[in-house]
Amino acid sequence: MKGAEVISKLNNVLSGEELIVSSNGNVSRQAFHLLPQPQLYLRGSMGLPVPVGLGLAIALPGKDIIVLTGDGNFLMGLSSMATVAFLKPLNLKIIILDNELYSTTGGQETVSSNMGYLELVLGMGVQNINSIDSIEKEDVIEKILSDTIKDPGLQVLHIKVEEDTINLENIPWHPVEIKERFLKQLDI
Amino acid sequence: MIDLQEFISYLSDHDFTLSSGVPCSYFKDLLINLEKDPDIYYVPATREDEAVGIASGYFLGDGKKSFLIMQNSGLANIGDALTSLAQLYKIPILLFVSYRGLEPDNDFPEHSIMGEVTESVLEAYKVPYWNLEESNWIKTLDLAINKMDKTSLPVCLLVEKGVLSE
Numbered sequence: 001m002k003g004a005e006v007i008s009k010l011n012n013v014l015s016g017e018e019l020i021v022s023s024n025g026n027v028s029r030q031a032f033h034l035l036p037q038p039q040l041y042l043r044g045s046m047g048l049p050v051p052v053g054l055g056l057a058i059a060l061p062g063k064d065i066i067v068l069t070g071d072g073n074f075l076m077g078l079s080s081m082a083t084v085a086f087l088k089p090l091n092l093k094i095i096i097l098d099n100e101l102y103s104t105t106g107g108q109e110t111v112s113s114n115m116g117y118l119e120l121v122l123g124m125g126v127q128n129i130n131s132i133d134s135i136e137k138e139d140v141i142e143k144i145l146s147d148t149i150k151d152p153g154l155q156v157l158h159i160k161v162e163e164d165t166i167n168l169e170n171i172p173w174h175p176v177e178i179k180e181r182f183l184k185q186l187d188i
Numbered sequence: 189m190i191d192l193q194e195f196i197s198y199l200s201d202h203d204f205t206l207s208s209g210v211p212c213s214y215f216k217d218l219l220i221n222l223e224k225d226p227d228i229y230y231v232p233a234t235r236e237d238e239a240v241g242i243a244s245g246y247f248l249g250d251g252k253k254s255f256l257i258m259q260n261s262g263l264a265n266i267g268d269a270l271t272s273l274a275q276l277y278k279i280p281i282l283l284f285v286s287y288r289g290l291e292p293d294n295d296f297p298e299h300s301i302m303g304e305v306t307e308s309v310l311e312a313y314k315v316p317y318w319n320l321e322e323s324n325w326i327k328t329l330d331l332a333i334n335k336m337d338k339t340s341l342p343v344c345l346l347v348e349k350g351v352l353s354e
């Protein structure tokens with residue numbers, strides 16, 4: 001399955017109450033076009049979707065925060081996974097869409113193909129880490145996504161995905177507009 | 189040295205409820221006090237750009253305010269986090285940056301070049317900054333926080349040796 005298809009599957013299992021942070025490039029574009037709006041679409045700050053999600057999770061303990069991150073982004077900010085593992089925010093769910101590529105910039109290889117995400121994240125101190133291949137698990141991926149966002153406590157899901165072939169249009173909102181819409185819908 | 193209890197109370201009175209960053213010995217005593225303060229939650233970060241990310245997410249959770257602590261070497265790590273996140277999305281963050289590489293640091297060549305360019309870097313990134321001094325720290329923080337709130341952008345306090353730690 002392609003990354004965008006996994007995001008569409010995620011859409012089917014959202015309650016609508018979650019807040020979603022997406023990493024820069026294609027993942028944010030897909031989140032913008034395929035998930036309920038508004039969410040927190042990162043346009044830059046490669047490597048920081050996990051810390052931004054962590055900050056949100058600390059600020060809003062009553063809300064579930066989902067981080068959708070590409071493998072390139074996750075690896076750039078890898079040490080923040082250790083911070084999350086240390087703090088174990090109960091309301092944070094991290095989904096890594098691993099196409100083994102910097103797909104947004106033209107499909108250059110990342111170092112992902114060499115890695116065991118399960119052992120890595122487990123070794124950082126996260127108990128609830130699941131690592132799957134979207135092709136092998138195509139039939140049950142919705143259930144796995146649903147469990148990841150609904151099971152209690154910190155959850156990490158690493159998914160091998162195929163390269164996206166359709167390029168979605170850029171996000172038309174300026175980052176200040178993203179922020180303002182995001183803050184407005186909180187309505188706390 | 190600034191009275192650290194007064195300093196922390198000042199910050200929590202101004203609605204700062206979270207702090208993060210990477211230590212510098214210039215903040216040693218401040219961090220001892222901060223870690224046991226019940227009103228401000230301190231998150232030990234692994235990198236300074238991570239701390240900017242945490243502060244940004246925290247603000248986007250209903251406008252909550254935080255301040256960060258880092259060495260000026262860490263200032264060199266946050267360029268993209270500032271320009272493509274905090275400044276781009278207009279997120280207010282109070283930065284305390286230790287000013288290493290000045291006179292008392294003659295034995296620390298690792299700080300000398302960053303020390304020379306610290307203020308130019310802040311100017312280049314268009315981050316307003318002030319020197320935090322024991323004699324008038326409240327006035328300076330009033331100014332900095334006012335600017336931060338008015339612009340909804342990061343601002344910086346440069347902290348020399350002996351100001352926030354023995």
Ligand SMILES: Cc1ncc(C[n+]2csc(CCOP(=O)(O)OP(=O)(O)O)c2C)c(N)n1
Nearest residue numbers: 025026027046070071072073101102103104
């Ligand atoms: C600091 C920084 N370096 C490089 C880039 C260019 N860049 C934008 S998106 C991207 C790839 C991100 O890869 P990944 O998170 O795996 O997402 P994918 O493109 O594969 O969906 C890169 C390298 C950037 N925006 N910021």
Ligand SMILES: [Mg+2]
Nearest residue numbers: 070071072101
């Ligand atoms: Mg990728």
